[in-house]
Amino acid sequence: MDTKQTILRVNATYHLRVEVGGSIQRGEKINEGPETDESSRAPVSGIVKSIRFDAERHEFVLVIAPAD
Numbered sequence: 001m002d003t004k005q006t007i008l009r010v011n012a013t014y015h016l017r018v019e020v021g022g023s024i025q026r027g028e029k030i031n032e033g034p035e036t037d038e039s040s041r042a043p044v045s046g047i048v049k050s051i052r053f054d055a056e057r058h059e060f061v062l063v064i065a066p067a068d
Contacts (some may be wrong), residue, residue, distance in 0.1 A: 006044045006064045009057070016060060018048050023067060030062070 010016070014033030018024055026045045033040065046064040054061050 008062045009059045012058050
């Protein structure tokens with residue numbers, strides 16, 4: 001079983017569409033804002049394990065783990 005987690009940084013200007021414990025599918029939109037880059041879409045499918053705010057970079061940092 002692959003336990004590799006994906007760390008994703010998303011601009012914090014817009015509301016997130018995902019929450020901790022929720023499942024996410026590859027390509028799913030992550031935030032409500034305009035799609036200006038690849039980071040607004042999930043690069044992998046899995047479960048959102050954590051979300052934290054990085055004030056210095058004004059970003060949300062998401063950890064996505066593979067679904068069991």
